[in-house]
Amino acid sequence: MPTDPEPDPEPDPEPDETAAVVRLLELLASDAPLGVIAAASAPAEARELALRISTVRDDHRRREAGLAALLDTARELATESDPGQVLEAIVRRARTLLRTDLAYLTLYDAEAGDTFMRATDGSVSAVFQSVRLALGAGLGGLVASTHKPYWTADYWSDDRFRHTSAIDGAVGEEGIIAICGTPLIVESHFVGVLFAANRSPRPFTREEVALLGNLATLAAVTLVQTRALADAENALRALSEAHETVRHYADGIEKAAAAHDRFASLVLDGGGVDDITHALGELLGGWAVLVDENGTRRSAYGPAPAEGPSGANPFAALDSVPDFDTGRLVERDGVYAVTITAARERLGTIYVGGLGHLSDSDQRTVERAGVVTALVLLFERNAADARQSARNRVVSDLVTGRGTVEERMQVARAAGFDPRAPFCLLVLRGEDRAAHRAVLLSASTATGERALVGSHEGDIVALVPGTDAGALATSVATRIGRRTCVTVAGVGPVTDVAGVPAAHLEGVRTVGALIALGHRGRGAAATQLGFAGLIVGADPDVDDYVRRLLGPLLDYDQRRGTDLVGTLDAYFAAGASPRHAAGALHVHVNTVSQRLERITALLGESWQQPDRSLELQIALKLRRLQAQR
Incomplete structure (x- = not known):
């Protein structure tokens, strides 16, 4: 083929x-x-x-370049032990690898449920550096909520994420247009978001996104490991510090126990607050001062600051320190203080200084001194209460006239009061019944050792040597008023126990008059109030009394624009002489006569009778006193 x-x-x-x-x-x-x-x-x-x-x-x-860069990054991160430095290295490397204008990293806040800016490289905006991204808001919020990377060549025209005014404002101030963000995840745990951003439009290739993701993975693992290492170091350091603290605490307990033994020995040997204050100062090596609940210095050791004028407490500024009344030690300007309390009642305060910083054991020593001092003060208070009960009975016997004069003389002398010398009687009435005991103790301190102070029918009665009742009442009211409001009436001088009941009755009336006239918290003698101390009762209504007597004249003056009340006052002041009253008022005597006729028409013919005239003069006096408030 x-x-x-x-x-x-x-x-x-x-x-x-x-x-x-x-x-x-x-x-x-x-x-x-x-x-x-x-x-x-x-x-x-x-x-x-x-x-x-x-x-x-x-x-x-x-x-190959990216892998080489990641290897370099891994080597760099491996040399960092501080989490903050690790974050700085991460954003610096991200900016270099992706050849962007800036890079930044946010961390997840589990409690707030959002991410916050933690590290930046290339940023120029303070607002941007402090922005927080809610999950789902902005490109970063989308990355955080989906745990997947997102990138955009044009932030402003991208509608895949939710724009918010806060985030857009921060991004706009930084001038950012292109952003690529990828999550930091370790073993399915979301850590944060790593970003690379440009201030001009720029598409990010998948290779660049993958490179940023590999860097984020490496960074997340390194960050978690660094945190774990830091936590371990912190735990080891804390364990070491705890061991040292336990050792110091044990030493402090031993030292505080020794101080407690010394304080207890002092008390068991019959020592008082003076001995405790001295022991405290010696133990600490500084000065120590004890003041009572009224701020009066009871005892001191070492070169403590001197009292101010009139016994003012030089440590009063410490009273405003928070937790001052809790029984815990407080400090201001190198002075430490601890309040002495029992049954929620403040008994006094211990101040120490000249020490520099107090160690924990020394602080416990001061607090323990406060506890022991509280016990001693309670013992003293119980004894004082027993003595005060006896004084209360003596005062009640004197003001009620119980027994013969000779018996009352003997009772007063037995209580340490000499009724043969001139004395004044003070009646003190406090605002708060709960503070009655404190006022009683303050009155004893304010009136001195020679006075006899007791409680009677809700008031405090003091028999004080002296002849100026007004000055004594004012002084005592001022001194006690630093701690609580108390009104004090003074009567006297009284020359024997027989005059005490009448003086007490006048004092009760006077203190009632002071309160009725709006002079709470002040002190005065009955003579300083004129007839007011003689007419007010236990619950006087001065306004009603004045209105009842002078009401017709007051109403007439208000309607007609006259001054009948002033004419009546001038008439009584002139000894019931129309001529002299006219001279005082600078009017003609006929004018005064006409006004007196109008007064007679309004008050009735009996207004010039002695009893009625006296009441009118009392009412006029009270009206003038009210005007002085």
Whole structure:
């Protein structure tokens, strides 16, 4: 059979094509850019193949560069032990690898349920550096909520994520347009988001997104490990500090126990608050001061600050320190104080100073001194209460006139009071019944050791040596008023016990008058109030009394614009002389006569009778006293 003719062999390439292909190979060998290869004169098929080879080679080189960069990053992160420095290294490396204008990292806040800016590189906006991203808000919030990478070439025109005014404002102030974000995840635990961003439009290739993702993975693992290492170091440090604290605490307990033993020994040996204050100062090596509940200095040790004028407490500024009344130690300007309390009542305060900083054991020593001092003061108070009960009975006997004069003289002398010398009687009435005992103790202190002070029918009665009742009443009211409001009436001088009941009755009336006239918290003698101290009762109504007597004149003056009340006052002041009253009022005597006739018409014919006249004069006096308030 005839055979098919053999196909003609392919013709050899043209010499020009061969040279062009060789030229392409030379360009590939010399790493010529893609643009040069694409522009080379060569057959289209050969040029396309050369471009593919160059592209693949460039991809391999980029991958190798990325892997090398990741290795460098791993080595750099491995040298960091501080979590903050690790984060700074991560964003710095991300910006370098992706060649972006800035890079930043946010961390997840589990309590707030959002992410917050933690590290930036290349950022210039303070607002951007402090922004927080809610889950699902902004591109970062979308990455955080989905745990998947997202990127955009133009943030402002991308509607895949929810724009918010806060996030858009921060992004706008930074000038960001293109953003790529990828999550930091370790063992399914979301840690945060790593970003690379540009201030001009820029598409991110998948290779760049993958590179940022690899960096985020490496960073997340390193960050978790660094945190674990830091936590372990902190735990070890805390354990060491705890051991040292326990040792110091044990030493402090031993020292405080020794101080307690010394305080207890002092008390058991019959020592008082003076001994405790001295022991405290010696133990601490500084000065110590004890004041009572009224601020009066009871005892002191060492070069303590002196009292101010009139016994003012130089440590009063400490009273405003928070927790001052809790029984715990407080400090201000190198002075320490602890209040002495029992049954929620403040008995006094211990102040110490000249020590510098107090150690924990020394602080416990001061607090323990406060506890022991409270016990001693309670013992003293119980004894004082027993003595005060006896004084109360003596005062009640004196003001009620119980027994013969001679018996009352003997009772007063037995209580330590000498009724033969002139004395004044004070009646003290406090605002708060709960503070009655404190006022009683304060009155004893304010009136001195020679006075006899007791409680009678809710008031406090004091028999005080002296002759100026007004001055004594004012002084006592002022002194006690530093702690609580108390009104004090003074009567006297009284020369024997027989005059005490009448003086007491006058004092009760006077203190009632002071309160009725609006002078609470003040002190005065009955003579300083004129007739007011003689007419008011236990619960006087001064306004009603004045209105009842002078009401017709007051109403007439208000309607007519006259001054009948002033004329009546001037008439009595002039000794019931119309002529002298006219001179005082600078009017004609006939004018005064006409006004007196009008007064008679309004008050009745009996207004000039002695009893009625006296009451009118008392009412006029009270009205003037009211006007002085």
